[in-house]
Amino acid sequence: MARSAPHDRYILGVDLGGTNIVVGAMSVDGTREFGMHEIPTRAAMGADAVVERIVQLIERVAAETMAATGASRDALLGVGIGSPGPLDRERGLVIFTPNLGWRDFPLRDRVSEAVGLPATLDNDANCATLGEWWRGAAQGGRNVVGLTIGTGIGGGLILDGRLYHGASDVAGELGHATIDSTGRRCGCGNYGCLEAYASGPAIAERAREALAGGEPSSMPALVGGDLSRLTAALVYQAAREGDRLALEVVRETARLLGAGVANLLNIFNPDTVVLAGGVTQAGDALFEPMRAEVRRRAFKPAVDACRIVPGSLQGKAGVVGAIATFAQQQGLM
Ligand SMILES: [Zn+2]
Structure with missing residues (x-):
């Protein structure tokens, strides 16, 4: 596999579901992907514990991405998060989600502060649609x-x-x-x-x-x-x-x-x-x-x-789309 150019940049994506959390990373141009690891959400442990699990998986994927590409942490532009809604994108809040039992939870900022990267939040089904459009069957x-x-x-x-x-x-x-x-x-x-x-x-x-x-x-x-x-x-x-x-x-x-x-x-x-x-x-x-x-x-x-x-993206449409929604909201796409 070709070593990436040092100027290449990467975006991390999180697909948060009631059952599983999936995290991956992709190059900004969408041609290379890393991680795509899945762990159980364990929603019953509460919001703080779920954020901790998300952050740990992000750090693992970030490390793998840097190891695979030789990129520095500066090359990681941020994290797109897809979550069940309804949401308030402006404020980065999960307003309500029955599967996780959350109300007005500041998911975006909690993740962003923990990993020290900018983050965006969007609805999980919006992300899945955007993922299929960017890299899947709706291209x-x-x-x-x-x-x-x-x-x-x-x-x-x-x-x-x-x-x-x-x-x-x-x-x-x-x-x-x-x-x-x-x-x-x-x-x-x-x-x-x-x-x-x-x-x-x-x-x-x-x-x-x-x-x-x-x-x-x-x-x-x-x-x-x-x-x-x-x-x-x-x-x-x-x-x-x-x-x-x-x-x-x-x-x-x-x-x-x-x-x-x-x-x-x-x-x-x-x-x-x-x-x-x-x-x-x-x-x-x-x-x-x-x-x-x-x-x-x-x-x-x-x-x-x-x-x-x-x-055509099976279990990863949500992650791919979360990455794409970060790119769109940051004007990279
Ligand atoms: Zn209904």
Whole structure:
């Protein structure tokens, strides 16, 4: 591997989740990456302990980056942090996050002071979308909508090449778009949000409801008869193996997601919609009927202009995007 030029500069990125913390570093031009280490968050130990874990992992990745490149600490420009929201980017606060139990926590400054580097804070799903745009499946796009589907459904909007944050940093909460005004209750308190139908736990819940009808299915056997252990991944697995009920749940998920994505096409007219997270495991079984539903619902010029693709960065989109959001906020990109 070529030794980097001494003038090369690097940015560190943190993807803070309720379960895991991922930290990595990249050269400012995005061509080289370092670290990408993952450790458990241990949120129950409290905010101070979590900050300590983040800082330790940053120092480890910083040391590895300097060792691999021969760069000095001056070449480390700063840290981009992606965190569950809602957030106040201006003040660097995590306003509220149920998974971590934090309120008005000054995450950005706590990390920045501990490592002695400037830091920025942005929403984790915004970061994942920016990461896919910078180095992943949405490269080349100018107007990009990102959905990250896992325990919940996060979203991000890139309009005219920049992350769009809205008037108070709430923009991009695409999982809480209402698709049925009298529908299922969502974790956010509203009814009928997309997340209440198409997140991982919601998919498993709909499969359990389908099984209650008594139709034969291989799904109960996959969880030893304990349906509380059913997950979206197991529903996908059963569908791949040809289970009729599981296939119907996947098709219904595709229809619901397709309705949500069609709204986004009509509102934002993106050139790229990128879907990341566990949902991409379902592959064509999900994407083909979803694209068909989008074609049925959205305006044709919007459909014709848009590609709908699975993310390609797997577990590191959040870190790559946290690095990119630091670069954008510091005017380096
Ligand atoms: Zn909601």
